[in-house]
Structure formats: structure tokens, C-alpha cells
């Protein structure tokens with residue numbers, strides 16, 4: 452019987468454990484032990500129920516077009532619990548000079564695919580609108596190397612598009628900045644489209660036409676979640692794993708390669724394994740692997756992470772009636788606010804709030820606000836309420852407020868990230884039996900993390916001679 456240690460019981464490590472459990476149940480001679488520092492599993496996936504409302508402390512949903520999380524839920528037998536975002540009400544606003552301006556129809560990420568609504572929108576200046584029209588005629592362009600998202604977007608649409616859309620959208624997803632993130636790692640499809648079509652607008656129209664001709668039935672919602680919150684995935688995963696193999700509340704302090712396998716040390720206990728899956732943020736993985744693979748550790752430590760704070764506020768039905776329709780708003784850096792974005796949860800996922808409640812979920816921190824984490828909760832609440840008043844004229848006292856702090860939780864894929872992944876993969880192969888999973892590599896979203904866990908298991912089984920195929924970390 453081969454033994455595999457999994458370190459980290461967030462969604463990446465749980466997905467790895469599930470993939471091993473599946474193999475075990477089909478007769479593969481393997482067992483696993485899952486170590487999780489916290490007394491609860493799930494990492495940043497945490498759902499709370501407050502005053503009849505469902506509050507997500509971390510992720511609230513995932514992109515429908517990435518299938519791995521939904522597929523996992525179906526395999527776990529609760530596909531009927533998957534829900535879509537209420538796209539009939541999908542409107543997003545950008546704060547411009549303190550006021551909410553609706554994103555024009557036809558914008559896909561920051562790319563206009565319908566010229567008329569974009570040209571009529573007050574979101575952009577005449578100069579940016581002219582750039583958008585000119586972009587339509589850009590010839591195919593093969594960029595020489597990687598560049599920041601800001602440089603890429605600016606080449607296509609000018610600096611205002613970076614400030615008003617690219618940067619706030621990336622803050623919402625990565626807690627990151629367009630001026631730091633790699634276009635090849637974060638928007639690989641856009642880099643490919645530029646090479647093939649030149650104009651991103653024309654490329655997206657072509658992609659949409661191709662999708663429409665192959666699509667069957669109803670259009671899919673942009674976001675998918677679970678009826679009872681993201682925690683449902685965690686509970687279901689923990690429920691199917693063998694409880695005797697789970698070690699919550701155990702911090703792994705050291706790992707070392709020994710006798711063709713790995714020794715994992717936690718507290719006074721050490722245990723011998725044939726293989727090791729490190730499913731941690733890369734800064735934590737780097738600390739563990741410092742002694743056994745200093746070069747690998749240094750590459751892992753080179754991947755930046757940002758911290759974030761989410762604040763959920765519950766309000767009564769008067770406030771609900773006064774809030775704008777739509778999913779919420781994004782705040783460009785040029786507005787000088789601490790808040791990056793806010794979601795009107797009662798509109799995005801209506802059943803998460805009773806009819807007489809509104810939930811406003813605010814995001815702070817990210818690459819531009821690391822200091823938010825150090826502030827006490829009452830100060831964070833004061834800032835959020837002050838800015839909600841400035842943006843929405845929302846003065847009402849919330850019925851409840853919850854503040855969640857996530858330190859170093861969001862990986863930032865900087866310029867050169869893909870080349871770094873290749874170096875990491877080469878260095879990992881020098882440490883037999885080691886596999887890596889998590890959000891620091893090939894995708895930060897929940898579906899990517901699910902996929903990273905199962906890919907790490909394929910790599911591990913291959914290394915142990917238990918299956919014929921391996922999935923390298925860099926594949927996407």
C-alpha cells in the first residue's frame with residue numbers, strides 16, 4: 452500500500468484527497484493522510500448564516516465556463532444544488548467621480564463587442580471612444596514577450612480603459628493591479644486573440660458567433676454557486692473522505708525527503724510517506740520546502756500574494772428598496788477609496804437574503820491596501836459605511852455586520868509567471884514524489900484549484916507507478 456501525505460485542507464487539498472479516495476475505492480493500492488492547520492477544513496471557503504441571510508466570507512461563486520468545480524459537485528451527488536447567478540439582473544456599475552455609471556451592454560471583460568452602447572456610455576471620454584473604434588482595425592500582432600495587463604490594454608484602448616475597467620475588474624478577481632499582473636498568465640485568451648485577429652473586439656465577436664452556432668439550449672449563467680453556499684462543497688468533500696485519514700488542527704512544520712519517500716513532521720509526530728502533495732499558498736509551500744529544495748522554495752516564494760478583507764452588511768427592506776438594481780459596483784483606483792468593489796447579494800443570488808433583507812458585500816485590501824488587514828474591525832466598518840454613504844448615500848444602520856480578513860490568500864501572477872512555472876516544474880521533478888497544488892500556479896479561482904488538486908494526484912500516482920499518465924503542473 453502506497454501512502455500519500457496531503458498538506459493543506461483548502462479546496463485544493465480536499466480535491467486531491469477526493470481524487471485519491473476515488474482511486475482507493477476503485478482498488479488502487481493507495482491511502483492518504485490530509486493535514487490541515489485549522490480545526491476546520493475548506494481554507495477560504497466559509498459560509499455563515501446570519502439573520503436568515505447566507506453570508507460568504509470568501510468566494511461566493513465561480514465562473515460557469517470553468518467546469519471542474521461543477522463537475523466535482525455532480526460527482527459528489529449534489530449537482531441539483533448548483534445554482535446560477537440571476538443574470539436577468541446582471542448590471543454592474545463603475546464609480547466615476549463618486550457616481551455609479553452602468554457598464555455598457557456588450558462589454559466582455561473590458562472589450563466592447565457592441566459599439567453603439569459603448570459609444571453612447573458616459574463611462575468613457577471621447578478620446579477613449581475613438582480608440583475603441585480604431586481598435587476594430589488593429590492588425591494581428593504577435594507580442595515579443597510577456598507584459599502587464601495594463602500595458603496590453605493601454606495598447607488597445609488607452610489609459611482610461613485601464614483605470615476604469617481593467618484595473619477594477621482585476622482587483623475584483625485577483626485583488627491585484629493591472630500594472631503588475633501578467634497578460635499571458637491572467638488573460639491568455641486575449642493574448643492569443645491579439646496574435647490571431649489583432650482587434651480584441653473582432654476576435655470576441657468571432658468567438659461569440661462560433662459559440663452561438665455550437666450552443667444548445669439556454670445560455671448559461673456567468674457565475675455558478677451552491678444553494679447553501681460554498682461551504683456545501685467542503686462539507687460534502689469531508690463527508691466522503693475517510694475520517695480516520697483526516698488531521699484537522701495539525702500544523703505541518705517540516706517535510707524532508709528520506710528513503711525514497713517523504714517524512715512529514717507535525718508537533719512531536721513524524722510519519723513516513725511514499726509521496727507528498729503540498730496544497731498550500733506558495734509562500735507557505737516555500738517555507739516547508741526551504742531545506743529540501745532551496746531553489747524551488749525561492750521560486751515559490753517569488754510568487755506574490757495579496758491580502759483581502761470582505762465585509763458583509765445586512766439591511767432592512769427600506770434599504771433594499773432604495774439600492775440600485777444589479778450585481779454591484781467596482782471602484783477605480785483614481786476614485787481614492789479604500790473599497791475595491793461591492794456586491795448586492797440579494798440581486799446576484801436572490802434566495803441568499805429573505806425578501807425583507809438586503810446584503811451588501813464589500814471588498815477591501817488587495818494589492819493596494821495591505822494595511823487594511825491591520826485595522827481593527829470597527830475601523831474597517833467605519834470606512835466601509837463612510838464610503839457606502841459617499842457612493843450610494845446609504846446612511847442606515849446595518850442590522851448586522853461581519854468582517855473577514857484573509858492574509859496572503861490571493862496569488863498575483865506577475866509578468867514572467869509562465870516562465871516561472873516552467874522553472875518550478877523542472878525543480879519539482881528533481882524532488883521525487885513531490886506534487887504541488889493550489890492557487891499559485893495555473894488559476895486562482897475555485898474551479899482551477901479543484902483541477903490543481905486532481906492534477907497533483909495524477910502526477911503522484913504516475914510517480915508511484917500506479918497509473919500510466921502524468922499531468923504536469925504547467926498544463927492548462
Ligand SMILES: Cc1cc2nc3c(=O)[nH]c(=O)nc-3n(C[C@H](O)[C@H](O)[C@H](O)COP(=O)(O)OP(=O)(O)OC[C@H]3O[C@@H](n4cnc5c(N)ncnc54)[C@H](O)[C@@H]3O)c2cc1C
Pocket residue numbers: 458459460461462463464486487488489492493494495496508509510511512513514701702703704730731732735759760761857860861888889890895896897898900
Ligand atoms: C476573499 C476571497 C474571495 C474570493 N472569491 C472568489 C470567487 O468568488 N470565485 C472564485 O472562483 N475564487 C475566489 N477566490 C479564490 C479562491 O477562493 C481561492 O484561490 C481558493 O479557494 C484557494 O484554495 P486553496 O485550497 O488553494 O488555498 P486555501 O484556501 O488558502 O487553503 C490552504 C489551507 O492550508 C492550510 N495550511 C497552511 N499552512 C499549513 C501547514 N503548515 N500545515 C497544514 N495546513 C496548512 C491553511 O490553514 C488552509 O486551510 C477568492 C479568494 C478570497 C480570499
